[in-house]
Amino acid sequence: MRDVQSFQHRRTSSMDTAIFTYGTIAVTAIISIMAFRIPSMAEDNIFSTYYILEKHEYFRMISSMFLHADWGHLLLNMFSFYSFSLSIEMVYGFKTAALIYLVSGLGGGLLSLILNRKNMQYRALGASGAVSGIIFSSVFLIPGGSVLVFPLPIPIPSWAFAMLFVLTSIYGLGRMSDNIGHDAHLGGALTGILLCVLLYPDIISRQYILLAGIVTPTILFFLLKDKIEKIIRR
Template identity: 40%
Template sequence: MDTIVIIIIAVTCIISYLALNDMRMFEKYKFNVGAILHRKEYFRLLTAGFLHADFMHLLLNMYVLYMFYPPIMAAFGVVGFLIIYIASILLGNLFSLLIYKNQSWYSAIGASGGVAGIIFASVSLNPVFSKIGIIFIPFLSIPGYIFGLLYFGYSVYSMLKPRSNDNVGHAAHLGGAFFGLIYTVIIYPEDAIHNMFYLLIMSLPLIYLAYEIFVRKRIG
């Protein structure tokens, strides 16, 4: 594994662990609409990406990051990988801020936006052969675009279900995925266009989410 990925996973695990055992730290650095808009605490747009709701949430995000990062590193290098990951976290949380701007109480945490950006960039480059093993059953694997479909499908379901308030940044997936896709299209347009069918399949839950947000005005 590349050193930078080890560092990101290690730092995320350490910060998440510390915050889970220190509620004041958790509250200070999580994504919160009121704190960002009224107190101008814009640092939360980034720091929320290093906090997690519990150890399973942390494990899932770091495992997915670990499985999908190699094509990104091979195609974009360390700088490109960092751009996609960090910018996807920021854009994902900015999108959440846009959606929930009228709900000052809304809070969320998680590296979901960054992970979504990495998934979309990876599948844009190699949708079929970018596979992910099932946790604890490494000899079973599914194509990356199928995993992306399930991953985003679950996130959209969790976001839209009644009384959903698990503090996980499901909305950030849409902004993060958008950045990962757009960045790859700009750098490798032919690959992204060639794999558009797989990207469309993986995007179905996010397209539905966009419909619920912008057409039905169900959220916000």
């Protein structure tokens, strides 16, 4: 969870409300729970390379963000979303938080689509890409915070969490042996960063070291993807 002390001095009129954050949690929970009970609902809205690329059902890029595999998946994503989105909405307002969340979700889905375009059996669901975008936007827009990462007993600086997150995602992409959407995580995170830079260009001069630390290994991974995957899978 973020250390809110780092942004208390930047409160805006939105401090008393967090409509987007609470509304998104409510809508996502309702849709996910409905899909738990009605499997066909999940089937008709899940992220699927086949249905998106072959049937042109592009709505699945959005609809899959509101579906989750189980209660654990739903609770983890929504808790993470709440912990970071609340601060963004308090400081930067409803529109910024909503834009980052939705566009990051699309960015995560797009990277998943690109990396899995030859696999027509690929399917995914969850708000992980959107949540990753919110997390990274919070790291850049509200610096100086800390993140509590289970099972570590003490919080770690948000910049360290960002670096660890990216490296873990890259490693996961290289292995491709678990059931975690590392591609969506990374795509959402990078989209969130890009939006921050576009909306607030001064971030480049203020946090260029962190930007370089995140972007450089990501670029190297995609340039040397085949070689890195062989090394990781040994």
